[in-house]
Each structure stands twice: as structure tokens, then as C-alpha cells.
Amino acid sequence: MQEAMIARAKELLADGSVSRVMGWKKGEFSYDISPAVFENADQLVDFVYDDFCGANVSKYLINESKKEGKILAFLKPCDSYSFAQLLKEHRIDREKVYVIGIPSYGKADINKIRAKGIDGVLGIKSEGTDFIVDTIYGEEKIAKFEAMSERCLTCKSKKHVDVDEMMGEEGEWNAESKRFDKVAELEAMTPDERFEFWRGELSRCIRCNACRNVCPACTCVSCVFDNPNSDINNKAAASSFEENMFHIIRAFHVAGRCTDCGECSRVCPQNIPLHLLNRKFIKDINELYGQYQAGANADEKYPMVNFTFDDCEPGIVYKRGGNQ
Amino acid sequence: MxxxxxxxxxxxxxxxxxxxxxxxxxxxxxxxxxxxxxxxxxxxxxxxxxxxxxxxxxxxxxxxxxxxxxxxxxxxxxxxxxxxxxxxxxxxxxxxxxxxxxxxxxxxxxxxxxxxxxxxxxxxxxxxNAPLIAGQTPVTKRALVIGGGIAGIQCALDIADAGYQVDIVEKEPTVGGKMTKIDKTFPTLDCSSCILTPKMVDVAQNENIKIYSYSEVESVKGFVGNFTVGIKRKARYVKEDICTGCGLCTEKCPQKKVPNDYNLGLDTKRAIYIPFAQAVPKVATIDADYCTMLKTGKCGVCSKICTAGAIDYTQQDEHLEEQYGAIVVATGYNPIKLDAFDEFAYSQSPDVVTSLEFERLMSASGPNGGHLVRPSDHKEPKTIVFVQCVGSRSTVECGKPYCSKICCMYTCKHAMLCREKYPDTEVYVFYIDVRTPGKNYDEFYRRAVEEYDVHYIKGMVGKVCPEGDKLKVQASDLLTNEQLHIDADMVVLAAAIEADKSARPLATLLTASMDTNDFFTEAHAKLRPVESPTAGVFLAGCAQGPKDIPETVTQAGACASKVIGLLAKDHLVGNPCVAHSDEMMCNGCSTCANVCPYGAITYETKDFSRRKDGTLMRRVASVNPAVCQGCGCCTVACPSGAMDLYGFSTKQIMSEVDAICK
Amino acid sequence: MDNMEISKEIQRISGVNPRKCMRCGKCSGTCPAYDQMEYHPHQFVNLALSGKIDKLMESKSIYTCLSCFACVERCPRGVEPANIIEAVRLWKIRQQNQNHLVADQIPAMLDEEIPQQALVSAFRKYKK
Amino acid sequence: MQVEEKEFKPTIVAFCCNWCSYAGADLSGTNRLQYPANVKIIRIPCSCRLNPMFILRAFQRGADGVILCGCHPGDCHYTTGNYYARRRMTLLFSMLDFLGIEKERTRVEWVSAAEGQKFAETMNDFVATVTKLGENHRLEDLRCKKQ
The missing domain is CATH 3.40.50 (Rossmann fold)
Structure with missing residues (x-):
């Protein structure tokens, strides 16, 4: 796949249809992969696409599409939803991006691999239902369901939206996805249990802003938490408003726009399951206002800027969900 | 401090x-x-x-x-x-x-x-708090009335009377609207043309009123007091200022098989036509779909015959731009299409007609000069069945969920007129409820029953089957609890009325809101019934909801007084507590514009280049303070907090919260 | 169960909300079997609403209905009178388990010729 | 020594839209209908001006209950504001519930300018509910490190 992608990128660079390529490259370690822009064919030696390439590149296209010339972007299905949502918000100039859809069969989670006692990872490849991990101690085999990241195990869609060209096979929307199971499990707890759960999770937050920086829905030119007119940009005390409410507000701001790509949880250095907050909103929206997938439909108004005359009343919260 | x-x-x-x-x-x-x-x-x-x-x-x-x-x-x-x-x-x-x-x-x-x-x-x-200064904007002292029916005419006359200029844009070749097609009016039974025609003449002669007939609104820019409206004058292939309206061309045109819209297609007209004798402006129009000259380049009869030399086959659509301070929407209604109502055999038998068609059949200016005969064989009908609520009060797909309001009264009128003119005719009216709130309305209905012996039957017609030259009507009579079978000669369907199809695109142009039935919504259902929530846009007639002539005229008058109140001002003083966007923080994501009920937010791509970063163009929002009403919906929708509200800023409310919770 | 409860149950089985009816009578106007019926389509709806469902249960009308669904097709409010009849018929059938097969009695009555399939389906149908 | 038993009086913040609910609150005053003094009203132009941040801020600064009052759906002075407010609050409240915050601490009521009676009743009821719940700590220290 990687070779085919590089070849196609070279072709497009050569015939002048694009002037840059958006992809991934290795960091210090093989699993430490970050999105990268390649300015010419020579730089593509560093281009990598393997089972560690989980990063969502759509956000980078906001700035890239403001530059001269067209950029080639390889988008996985979940990246393409984020990309489409950003298009809807007029954040990306579609004319400046050439999109090639690439399939993604589930990315590996390095933490899960490490938890299995596999260390010194040098590379990874897919083989049927297993990952073959190349390490300094030799090859190790690990079953995919044990090593795949949570968001991939509950993948919502292997189908792209809005691509110019497909490489590999186009997938399907997965209606069977169990992605709301964990949310439902929490909903079934008592409020006290839920409070303890979240307190346990959120108290680990170090406010590093990684979730905000990676999130393709958190693309504000300037975040509300950095807005002096919002009166919440308090940087001092640990008990400040910002400290306590950051995650609720962030989840609310991306509600209806979050495509559920799961990047927030992937990058969290404290492993807080932040995606559950977003999924809670998605689940509520689906249940209360009808099925909605951000990015899936360019013309549909997103739920927070829409209403019907007979929407449910906020009091419905007292009746549904939760154990009381 | x-x-x-x-x-x-x-x-x-x-x-x-x-x-x-x-x-x-x-x-x-x-x-x-x-x-x-x-x-x-x-x-x-x-x-x-x-x-x-x-x-x-x-x-x-x-x-x-x-x-x-x-x-x-x-x-x-x-x-x-x-x-x-x-x-x-x-x-x-x-x-x-x-x-x-x-x-x-x-x-x-x-x-x-x-x-x-x-x-x-x-x-x-x-x-x-910061000092706020209410913005002032000048007012263009001219009004635009969209739609030249009775609502538009009345409203224009009242505004012109106060000394302001008014333009009427009418999509048909003549003003007058639906009322020109109506024979008599309830509850007084006076002749519709007789009361409407003088008003049409007034409109034509009033110095303050300009009529753009055969024209459409194609663009609207600006805001209250300062609208710029693009008007398309459709080519009528006749020079309006030269045509004398003598009508000779309409008699000599060899293309005779053009369905006559004025009579709802019940008869035909020529390819060049004047809709009816009292048309305003009285100018001929060529129907380009049928004119042989325009289609094949071979004919030119009208041009040869016109002594004034008014015919111009090369005429093109004309596009104008005009300035207005206020806009009145009076786009009116139409009966719904009845094709989906198979049970009433509307598309199977010419003797099943809508009430508006029946109106033409009864009218002296109609296809039969007012002599009521069946369209199929031109015989006088002896049994007529009227069916009410056809498509009204219906929650199924082909119907309308609302009551069309006028049907009870006009059906009553039709029934009464039939019995009066042709006493040997049996007239049945099937009703669900007879709704007659209005001055002298119930008395009118009682007269139909008591004096004119119209058979009012509580029940609904289930099906109509054409059989031979009869229409077999099967219906229920709920009061006697039996099923009736009537051999009728004619069936008249009181079709539901719906907003004109031009209303929806117009609402988009005006950023005026509409309900799910495509009627314009008023700023407040009880207290501001003739204003649209969009400032400077006013509503008259059926564009706002079904209503009869007296109500329409009342509303048009009220609407005119609101327009006059606006045009009388030299300047509009705005509410300074409006939203404003910080363009340094704005993403240009359109979220705010999506929730703005007034269309006050627009976007432009601005240059934010700084020397070190090179060129940077960004799409940012700006709020028109003259249009914004200050609800603050956008401020919450905005994810970055770029949008804020003067007088109720985020910081201010936060400080109140802090002060209270201390 | 009293009549009101049965009416509710009929509404539930049929999915018909009789409150949607605006009493226009179009269903009865359209019914081809009207004259053969004691109760007519618009009355089905009314009886289901007012809880006098017993009258309908006992009436032969429920078997004269042809299930042509003309009333369902033409009702302007989407009330679906014929579905009430369907539900009432179903209800009647369900009531019949009282006087139908009881497992203990079967052996004595058993006719060797009866296909086993018929027995099984009879149990399915009449057991509760 | 007598220990002074201090009765718990919750701090309640009520956001009222200018056109209906604030006028409704005024009316309950005009009619001398009583409700507890711990309800403090903040005037906002429309229920749609209520930013979720205001609610969170109130809780974080020590409020024990927050209520939003607006025009009845369909009666909004700005035609559609309360429809948006309704969605926003539904989702926000659901989220707070999800985080384990007692859902009875937040409420939305539609109060028209004529419903002075309803306003007073609503406030009495809300204060009683929140008083029963006791002091709000959860939103104050949701993210605080465990002791």
C-alpha cells in the first residue's frame, strides 16, 4: 500500500496536478508517527503508511489549503469525515486539495502492544487477523483485537465521503458498531458511580491541551479559552473555572460537529477516555433528534444549529438515562 | 476604573x-x-x-x-x-x-x-459597560409591493395615499390577482369585478404608484430602510408604452389553441392576448410558448396589423435595480393540484371541477358568458354535489394540515347562486364542519339552508365514478347513519389553498422565515401580525395564511400603516445592543449565520497578511447592526467566542454570575 | 379486562390512534360494504375511542368488512379504520383459547390421521 | 454552649429572558407572590443568549442550582431563540447528568409574561428540590485531585 501511495504521489507531483503531499512520517520511533507535508518527490523517501498511522491529517489541510498550489491528501475513512465537516464549515478550500481515499483496517495501539510485554518495537505489519510486530528481539505475533485501538475496534465506517480518487477498496458504513456500549454502561450506573468514574479520570488531566490541539473540530483561529473577552482565560489557579470546566465546554463546543474520530483519546498522555464525552453527545443527538453523523452530508444542517418545533423538552433528562 | x-x-x-x-x-x-x-x-x-x-x-x-x-x-x-x-x-x-x-x-x-x-x-x-451609540441609517422613502392582487393593490393605494412612492411587482401581465377570476363575493353577493376594477384603475392612475407587470423579483440586498431589489421584467414582445390595448391583434392572431389561464384552461385564447377586458395595464402580451413567429420566425400577423407598431419580436428580458425602504409580500395563494385525489375523479371527468373553475363557469366573463353548463356536453346540470375540505385539514401527504378558511363560505355562495339562477337544480353540500365566523357569515349560511333549500349533509364523499353521462357519487351521511348514492351531473371540489409557489424562493431572497406550509411567519402571532421577523418586510394577504377578501383588505391596510410609519422616518435609530464579531478570532465557519433569524450576518474574505507570515486570506463574519435585533443566539453558537453582544456581553453576564454566587 | 382496557389494547394492537379522527365520515362514504354492516367504518373508530368496543366485538360487521382498505387509503387524517377491525378479529381469535384445545384432552380426541404439523400449529395459535 | 444550627439556604441563579420570563417574574412581584430570597435573577435578552459557560461558572462559583426561564416555544420574541436554547440545554443537562452531577440542579421552565403565578410556583418548587439535594460540591471540584 505504502509503495503504491508513494508511486501515485510521485505521478501527481510530476504532472503538476499537485505541488505538495500530505501524509505521515516516522518520528524518533517507528510507532511515533506524525502527519507531515512533503514538498517534492525526493522528500517522499520518508513517507510512511502502516498500522501505526492513526493520526487524522484533515486538520492540517486548513492551513495547507491557504497556501499556494494544490496539495495531495491521503485520507482514511475517519479523516474524510473530519475533512468533509471542515469543508462544511468553510475552513478548507476544496479546490486546493486533491483527495485520495485509502482504506484503513484498524490501527494498532502501542500502549496495548506494550501491555502485552512487547518492547523495542521497530515496525508493524498486518497478517490476516494478527499484527506482526518487528522488535529488536525478533518478530512477535499479536492478535488484532488485542492490539487494535479502541476506536478501531468500534469502527463506525470504513466508507469515505468526498474523495477525488480511491486507492484500494471502498468500505461500508458499519451499522453494527458497538461504539456507544461504554457510554450506555456509564449511563446505567448511579450518579455517584458516574461522578467517581469521571472524577477519577478527569483528575488526571494535566491541561496539556493535546486533545484540543489534535481535534479536527477544535480548529478555532483562537480558542475560547484564550479569548480575553470570554472571561474564562484564567491561567493562574488550579481551581480556576477553566481548569474545572475545560472538558465539558470543549465537548459542548464540538457537539454536533465531532465526527467521532477518537483522536482526543489517542493523544491524551494521561489516557483519559475523552472520546466518551463526545460520544455521549452523539448518542444523545441520535436518540433525541434523529441519526446524525457529522461530515456525512454536506447539505444537512448540523443539530446544534437546527431545531424542530416539537423537539423534546430539557426535562426529558430527568426521565431518561441514568439510574435513579 | x-x-x-x-x-x-x-x-x-x-x-x-x-x-x-x-x-x-x-x-x-x-x-x-x-x-x-x-x-x-x-x-x-x-x-x-x-x-x-x-x-x-x-x-x-x-x-x-x-x-x-x-x-x-x-x-x-x-x-x-x-x-x-x-x-x-x-x-x-x-x-x-x-x-x-x-x-x-x-x-x-x-x-x-x-x-x-x-x-x-x-x-x-x-x-x-461601554458607551454604546445607536446607529442611524437613512430610509429610502419608497415601498415595494410584491404581488398585485387585492392585498397588494390595497396596500399600494394606502401607502401612495400617504404621499409615498410605491412600486408593484406582479408576475402576471395584469394586476388584479385571484379576485379578477371570482364571480360574486360573499356574504353580500356583489360582483367581484365591479368592486375590484375601480381599484385597479386607481392603481394605474395614481402618480405615486408604478406597476411592473409581467415581472419578478430576482434579488434582494440590504436591510430595513435600504433595500436594493433586482427586478426582472419578462419580455412580453409588446412595447408597453406604445400598445394602446385596442385588442385587434388578439382577434387576428392565427394561433387559437392556447389554453386560457384566465379561465383556468376551460377555454382557449390566442398566442397574443390581453387577459381580460379590464386588465391593468391594458397591454397585449405574446405567449412565447405558442407564438408561431417566435418559434419558427414565420407569421408576424400581429406586427402587420398593429397600427401603433407596438410589436417587438426581438424584445429581451430586462433587469432593473431599484431602491426601497420597505417591502410588502403579497404573493397570494393557489388552489392545490388535485391529481392525487383519484377518488373524486377530477382528472377523469371534465364535469368534476374545482371551486375556482366553477367560479369561472358561473361568471359572465367566463367561457360560457355566465350560463352554467357542464364542460363535457354543455348541458345544464340538474344535480350538483359540492365537496368541502378537499385536501384541507388532511395530514396525509397529498393534503394540507390546516383549514383553508374560505371554502365554507364560497361553497355556500356557489350553492346559493345555483339555486337562485337555476331553481330546478338539486344542490348537495357535503361538509365536515361549517365554519362561518365573520360578520353576517352564519346568517348567510343559514339563508342557503333555510331559504334556498340547499341540502347540507354532514359527511364526506368517499368516491365519484363517471358512469355514462352521470357522476355516481357515494357518500356518507353521518347524522342519519347511512350511505348515500347520488347521480350527479357535476361535482365541485373545494380544493385546499396553498401559498403561491413563488413564495418559498422569495422568502429565501428576503431571509424572511416561513412555516412548514410555506406561509410567511409574522413577527408575533398576536401583537405584530403584519410584520415579518425580518425588519422592513411586511406581510399582506394569503402569503401569511389563508384569508378571505375582507380580512385581506384589512390586513393590507394595517400593513400599509406599518409601512407608512417606517417611511415617515428620516432615519432609523437602531438598538445598539447588537452582536458584533471579533474578526481576529472568527473562524468563518457560518455557525452563527445558521442560527441568526434575521440574516444579519454576512461573510467576507479579508486579508490578514502580516509581513512574517506571507499572505493570509480569511473568511470572517460581520454583523449588520441595522438588521441585528440582539437576541444573542449567535454568541452561544460561536465556538471561539468571537461573537459577542453589546449590552449583554459574555464578560458582563459572567461578572453578574460571580457577584451573585460570591 | 373492562371495555376501556380492551379498547386500549385494540388501539395498541392496531396501532390506530382514534383521537386523530376528525369525524368527516369519508371512510364510511368510501366503504363498499356499508349497507351490509351494522357498524360502519367511522363508528369503528368512535367505538374504539369511547370504550364501547364490546358492541363491535359482538357485531357481525367485523366479518362483513372486506378488508379492502379503501377507508385506510382515503382517510385524510391517516386514522386507518380497517386496522381496528383487523385488531378486533385478532382479539376474538385470541379469546378462543378458552374453548379450544387443552393439552390433557388431546390424547382422547386424537385422530391418527391428523398431521402432526396441524397439532403443533394449533397449539401455537391457541395457547395464550 | 448552644450550637447554632444553620439552615441550608441554597444559592439559586435564575436566567430570565427579557420579554417573557423577566416580565413574568415582575408580575409575580406585582401580585406579591412569595418565593425564597435565595433566588437571584439575571436578565438576558433571550433564552438563546444563555451560554452553557454561564451555568458552569455559576456552579463553579458556588451556586447550588441554576434555572433558565424563557418564552414558551413558539412565542419567542426573536421567533426561534428558545428552540435553540431547548436543544442546547437538553444536551448540556444530559452531559452534566452523565458526569454524575445531580440532574435536579438544572432546570428549564417556559414562563410567559402573564404567568406570574407559575414563576413563583416554579421557584418555590426548584428551591425546595435543590434544598433537599444539599450543597453543590460536585461541579465545584469535578477535576480536583483526589485528596
Whole structure:
């Protein structure tokens, strides 16, 4: 796949249809992969696409599409939803991006691999239902369901939206996805249990802003938490408003726009399951206002800027969900 | 730092009896920024107001907090007072310590404590207040009326009467609308043309009114007082200013097989036509779909015959742009299409007609000169069945969920006229309810039943089957609990009425809101019934909802008075408490525009280039303060907080929250 | 179960909300079997609403209805009178378990010729 | 020594839209209908001006209950504001519930300018509910490190 992608990128660079390529490259370690822009064919030696390439590149296209010339972007299905949502918000100039859809069969989670006692990872490849991990101690085999990241195990869609060209096979929307199971499990707890759960999770937050920086829905030119007119940009005390409410507000701001790509949880250095907050909103929206997938439909108004005359009343919260 | 003065009102004993006003003033004086605090018997009295004015001057106050009755009561009074001594009126806040404190609490200690907290919140807010200046925009003293039916005509006449210029844009070749097609009007049975034609002539002759017939609105820019409207004048292939309306061409045109819209296709007209004798403007129009000359280039009869030389086959659509201060929407209605109602055999038998078609069949200007005969064989019908609520009050797909309102009365009128003109005709009316609220309406209906012996049957027609030259009508009679079978000669269907198809795209142009039935929504259902929520856009007639002629004329008049009220102003003073966007923080994501009910937000791509970053173009929002009404919906929708509201800024409300929760 | 409860149950089984009816009578106007019926389509709806469902249960009308669904097709409010009849018929059938096969009695009555399939389906149908 | 037993008086913030509910609150005052003094009203132009941040801020600064009052759906002075507010609050409240915050601490009521009676009743009821719940700690220290 990687070779085919590089070849196609070279072709497009050569015939002048694009002037840059958006992809991934290795960091210090093989699993430490970050999105990268390649300015010419020579730089593509560093281009990598393997089972560690989980990063969502759509956000980078906001700035890239403001530059001269067209950029080639390889988008996985979940990246393409984020990309489409950003298009809807007029954040990306579609004319400046050439999109090639690439399939993604589930990315590996390095933490899960490490938890299995596999260390010194040098590379990874897919083989049927297993990952073959190349390490300094030799090859190790690990079953995919044990090593795949949570968001991939509950993948919502292997189908792209809005691509110019497909490489590999186009997938399907997965209606069977169990992605709301964990949310439902929490909903079934008592409020006290839920409070303890979240307190346990959120108290680990170090406010590093990684979730905000990676999130393709958190693309504000300037975040509300950095807005002096919002009166919440308090940087001092640990008990400040910002400290306590950051995650609720962030989840609310991306509600209806979050495509559920799961990047927030992937990058969290404290492993807080932040995606559950977003999924809670998605689940509520689906249940209360009808099925909605951000990015899936360019013309549909997103739920927070829409209403019907007979929407449910906020009091419905007292009746549904939760154990009381 | 602000220098704030606090003024606590006793309101006689209304406040002072339960709130320790002295303590409130003393405590608030300790608040940061408060340099003066006092209390007085009646702050709103002249003496009280002077006290405020004097303190502002003596203490060099930059902000004022009044602890008194509800701001809904005296905020305006106090704002005026502070403005009189040169303070910006928006530097004042009112803490409501009467309606929301002294009047609801009995315990003096509690009430005093609450009054202090409310005062503190107001002080905290004033700290963040900024002088606001209401914007002024000039008003173009001309109105546009879209639609030239009775609503548009009446409204235009009333506005013109007040001395303002009015343009009417009508999509048909003549003004007059549906009322020209109607034979008689209920409940007086006077002739529709006889009362409408003089008004049409008035419109044509009024110096203040200009008619753009055979024209459409294609674009609307601007806002209240300052609309720029693009109008398309469709090519009629006849020079309007030269045609004398003699009608010779309409007699000589060899293309005779053109369905006559005026008679709803019940007969034919020529390819060049004047819709009817009293048309305004009385100018011929060529139907390009049928004209042989325009289609094949071979004919030219009308051109040869026209002594005035008015025919111009090369005419093109013309596009104009005009300025208006106010826009009236009077786009009217149409009966719904009945193709989906198979059970009534409308598309199977020519003798099943809609009420509007029946109106033409009865009219002296109709296809048969007013002699009622069946369209199929031109025989006089002996049994006529009227069916009400065809498509009205229907929640299934092909119908409309609302009551069309006019059908009960016109059906009653039709039934009565039939019995009067042709006494040997049996007339049945099937009804679900007979709805006759209106002056002399129920009396009219009772006359039909009692004097004219119309058979009113509570029930509905289930099906109509053409059989031979009869229409077999099967219906229920719910009162006798039996099924009726009637051999009718004609069936008349009271089709539901719906908003004209042009209304929906027009609403988009105007950014005026519509309900799910494509009727324009009013700014307030009870208190602002002729205004659209979009400032400067007004509603008349059936564009707003089904209504009959008297109601339409009433509404058109009310609408005109609202328009006159607007045009009479030289300047519009806006509400300064409007939204504004910080373009440095704006993402241009359109979220705010999506929730704005007024279409006040527009986007432009601006250059944010700085030397070190190279070129940077960004799409940013800007709010038109003349259009924004200050609801603040956009401020919450905006994820980055770029959007804020003057007078109720995020910071201000936050500071009130902090002051209260301290 | 009293009549009101049965009416509710009929509404539930049929999915018909009789409150949607605006009493226009179009269903009865359209009914081809009207004259053969004691109760007519618009009355089905009314009886289901007012809880007098017993009258309908006992009436032969429920078997004269042809299930042509003309009333369902033409009702302007989407009330679906014929579905009430369907539900009432179903209800009647369900009531019949009282006087139908009881497992203990079967052996004595058993006719060797009866296909086993018929027995099984009879149990399915009449057991509760 | 007598220990002074202090009765718990919750701090309640009520956001009222200017056109209906604030006027409704005024009316309950005009009619001298009583409700507890711990309800403090903040005037906002429309229920749609209520930013979730205001609610969270109130809780974080020590409020024990927050209520939003607006025009009845369909009666909004700005035609559609309260429809948006309704969605926003539904989702926000659901989220707070999800985080384990007692859902009874937040409420939305539609109060028209004529419903002074309803306003007073609503406030009495809300204060009683929140008083029963006791002091709000959860939103104050949701993210605080465990002791």
C-alpha cells in the first residue's frame, strides 16, 4: 500500500496536478508517527503508511489549503469525515486539495502492544487477523483485537465521503458498531458511580491541551479559552473555572460537529477516555433528534444549529438515562 | 476604573418597608469603583432625577446603578436622565429590588441582603459597560409591493395615499390577482369585478404608484430602510408604452389553441392576448410558448396589423435595480393540484371541477358568458354535489394540515347562486364542519339552508365514478347513519389553498422565515401580525395564511400603516445592543449565520497578511447592526467566542454570575 | 379486562390512534360494504375511542368488512379504520383459547390421521 | 454552649429572558407572590443568549442550582431563540447528568409574561428540590485531585 501511495504521489507531483503531499512520517520511533507535508518527490523517501498511522491529517489541510498550489491528501475513512465537516464549515478550500481515499483496517495501539510485554518495537505489519510486530528481539505475533485501538475496534465506517480518487477498496458504513456500549454502561450506573468514574479520570488531566490541539473540530483561529473577552482565560489557579470546566465546554463546543474520530483519546498522555464525552453527545443527538453523523452530508444542517418545533423538552433528562 | 454612583429608591414604602435602603446604599458604597451612594424617596420623580444628574456632574461619575423597580418600568426614564447631562445612556444599569425583591419577601434582613447582592451584580456589570451609540441609517422613502392582487393593490393605494412612492411587482401581465377570476363575493353577493376594477384603475392612475407587470423579483440586498431589489421584467414582445390595448391583434392572431389561464384552461385564447377586458395595464402580451413567429420566425400577423407598431419580436428580458425602504409580500395563494385525489375523479371527468373553475363557469366573463353548463356536453346540470375540505385539514401527504378558511363560505355562495339562477337544480353540500365566523357569515349560511333549500349533509364523499353521462357519487351521511348514492351531473371540489409557489424562493431572497406550509411567519402571532421577523418586510394577504377578501383588505391596510410609519422616518435609530464579531478570532465557519433569524450576518474574505507570515486570506463574519435585533443566539453558537453582544456581553453576564454566587 | 382496557389494547394492537379522527365520515362514504354492516367504518373508530368496543366485538360487521382498505387509503387524517377491525378479529381469535384445545384432552380426541404439523400449529395459535 | 444550627439556604441563579420570563417574574412581584430570597435573577435578552459557560461558572462559583426561564416555544420574541436554547440545554443537562452531577440542579421552565403565578410556583418548587439535594460540591471540584 505504502509503495503504491508513494508511486501515485510521485505521478501527481510530476504532472503538476499537485505541488505538495500530505501524509505521515516516522518520528524518533517507528510507532511515533506524525502527519507531515512533503514538498517534492525526493522528500517522499520518508513517507510512511502502516498500522501505526492513526493520526487524522484533515486538520492540517486548513492551513495547507491557504497556501499556494494544490496539495495531495491521503485520507482514511475517519479523516474524510473530519475533512468533509471542515469543508462544511468553510475552513478548507476544496479546490486546493486533491483527495485520495485509502482504506484503513484498524490501527494498532502501542500502549496495548506494550501491555502485552512487547518492547523495542521497530515496525508493524498486518497478517490476516494478527499484527506482526518487528522488535529488536525478533518478530512477535499479536492478535488484532488485542492490539487494535479502541476506536478501531468500534469502527463506525470504513466508507469515505468526498474523495477525488480511491486507492484500494471502498468500505461500508458499519451499522453494527458497538461504539456507544461504554457510554450506555456509564449511563446505567448511579450518579455517584458516574461522578467517581469521571472524577477519577478527569483528575488526571494535566491541561496539556493535546486533545484540543489534535481535534479536527477544535480548529478555532483562537480558542475560547484564550479569548480575553470570554472571561474564562484564567491561567493562574488550579481551581480556576477553566481548569474545572475545560472538558465539558470543549465537548459542548464540538457537539454536533465531532465526527467521532477518537483522536482526543489517542493523544491524551494521561489516557483519559475523552472520546466518551463526545460520544455521549452523539448518542444523545441520535436518540433525541434523529441519526446524525457529522461530515456525512454536506447539505444537512448540523443539530446544534437546527431545531424542530416539537423537539423534546430539557426535562426529558430527568426521565431518561441514568439510574435513579 | 469606573466611577460609579449608586442610587437606591424607597419607592415610598414599596421598597423601604422591606428593604433597609440606607444599609443597601452604605454597603454598596464599599464596592470597588463605587464613589457615591445615596437613597431617596422617589428616584423616578423629577427631584430624584435631578439628584442623579447633579451627582453625575459633582462626582464625575462614569457609570450609574439605580436600585429601584423593574428596568422594564423606568430604565428608559433613567437613561434619558443621565443622557441629559452628557453620560452615555448605556452606562446605566437598574437593579430590580422592587418586583423581584421587596414585593416578594417579608423578612427585612433577607430582603436587604438580596437587594445588596442584586446591587452588587449591577455594579459588577456597570464596570464592564461601554458607551454604546445607536446607529442611524437613512430610509429610502419608497415601498415595494410584491404581488398585485387585492392585498397588494390595497396596500399600494394606502401607502401612495400617504404621499409615498410605491412600486408593484406582479408576475402576471395584469394586476388584479385571484379576485379578477371570482364571480360574486360573499356574504353580500356583489360582483367581484365591479368592486375590484375601480381599484385597479386607481392603481394605474395614481402618480405615486408604478406597476411592473409581467415581472419578478430576482434579488434582494440590504436591510430595513435600504433595500436594493433586482427586478426582472419578462419580455412580453409588446412595447408597453406604445400598445394602446385596442385588442385587434388578439382577434387576428392565427394561433387559437392556447389554453386560457384566465379561465383556468376551460377555454382557449390566442398566442397574443390581453387577459381580460379590464386588465391593468391594458397591454397585449405574446405567449412565447405558442407564438408561431417566435418559434419558427414565420407569421408576424400581429406586427402587420398593429397600427401603433407596438410589436417587438426581438424584445429581451430586462433587469432593473431599484431602491426601497420597505417591502410588502403579497404573493397570494393557489388552489392545490388535485391529481392525487383519484377518488373524486377530477382528472377523469371534465364535469368534476374545482371551486375556482366553477367560479369561472358561473361568471359572465367566463367561457360560457355566465350560463352554467357542464364542460363535457354543455348541458345544464340538474344535480350538483359540492365537496368541502378537499385536501384541507388532511395530514396525509397529498393534503394540507390546516383549514383553508374560505371554502365554507364560497361553497355556500356557489350553492346559493345555483339555486337562485337555476331553481330546478338539486344542490348537495357535503361538509365536515361549517365554519362561518365573520360578520353576517352564519346568517348567510343559514339563508342557503333555510331559504334556498340547499341540502347540507354532514359527511364526506368517499368516491365519484363517471358512469355514462352521470357522476355516481357515494357518500356518507353521518347524522342519519347511512350511505348515500347520488347521480350527479357535476361535482365541485373545494380544493385546499396553498401559498403561491413563488413564495418559498422569495422568502429565501428576503431571509424572511416561513412555516412548514410555506406561509410567511409574522413577527408575533398576536401583537405584530403584519410584520415579518425580518425588519422592513411586511406581510399582506394569503402569503401569511389563508384569508378571505375582507380580512385581506384589512390586513393590507394595517400593513400599509406599518409601512407608512417606517417611511415617515428620516432615519432609523437602531438598538445598539447588537452582536458584533471579533474578526481576529472568527473562524468563518457560518455557525452563527445558521442560527441568526434575521440574516444579519454576512461573510467576507479579508486579508490578514502580516509581513512574517506571507499572505493570509480569511473568511470572517460581520454583523449588520441595522438588521441585528440582539437576541444573542449567535454568541452561544460561536465556538471561539468571537461573537459577542453589546449590552449583554459574555464578560458582563459572567461578572453578574460571580457577584451573585460570591 | 373492562371495555376501556380492551379498547386500549385494540388501539395498541392496531396501532390506530382514534383521537386523530376528525369525524368527516369519508371512510364510511368510501366503504363498499356499508349497507351490509351494522357498524360502519367511522363508528369503528368512535367505538374504539369511547370504550364501547364490546358492541363491535359482538357485531357481525367485523366479518362483513372486506378488508379492502379503501377507508385506510382515503382517510385524510391517516386514522386507518380497517386496522381496528383487523385488531378486533385478532382479539376474538385470541379469546378462543378458552374453548379450544387443552393439552390433557388431546390424547382422547386424537385422530391418527391428523398431521402432526396441524397439532403443533394449533397449539401455537391457541395457547395464550 | 448552644450550637447554632444553620439552615441550608441554597444559592439559586435564575436566567430570565427579557420579554417573557423577566416580565413574568415582575408580575409575580406585582401580585406579591412569595418565593425564597435565595433566588437571584439575571436578565438576558433571550433564552438563546444563555451560554452553557454561564451555568458552569455559576456552579463553579458556588451556586447550588441554576434555572433558565424563557418564552414558551413558539412565542419567542426573536421567533426561534428558545428552540435553540431547548436543544442546547437538553444536551448540556444530559452531559452534566452523565458526569454524575445531580440532574435536579438544572432546570428549564417556559414562563410567559402573564404567568406570574407559575414563576413563583416554579421557584418555590426548584428551591425546595435543590434544598433537599444539599450543597453543590460536585461541579465545584469535578477535576480536583483526589485528596
Amino acid at each position: 469606573q466611577r460609579i454612583g449608586v442610587f437606591v429608591c424607597h419607592c415610598g414604602t414599596n421598597i423601604a418597608a422591606t428593604v433597609d435602603v440606607k444599609k443597601v446604599a452604605e454597603t454598596l458604597l464599599q464596592e470597588p469603583g463605587v464613589v457615591y451612594a445615596t437613597d431617596y424617596q422617589y428616584m423616578c420623580s423629577e427631584a430624584g432625577q435631578n439628584m442623579i444628574k447633579d451627582a453625575i456632574k459633582a462626582q464625575n461619575l462614569t457609570g450609574v446603578v439605580i436600585c429601584s423597580c423593574s428596568p422594564r418600568m423606568h430604565e428608559a426614564t433613567f437613561r434619558k436622565a443621565v443622557a441629559a447631562v452628557g453620560m452615555n445612556p448605556y452606562m446605566l444599569e437598574v437593579a430590580n429590588i422592587r418586583e423581584q425583591c421587596s414585593w416578594i419577601h417579608k423578612n427585612i434582613e433577607e430582603a436587604t441582603e438580596k437587594a445588596i447582592i442584586l446591587g452588587r451584580a449591577a455594579v459588577a456589570k456597570v464596570h464592564l
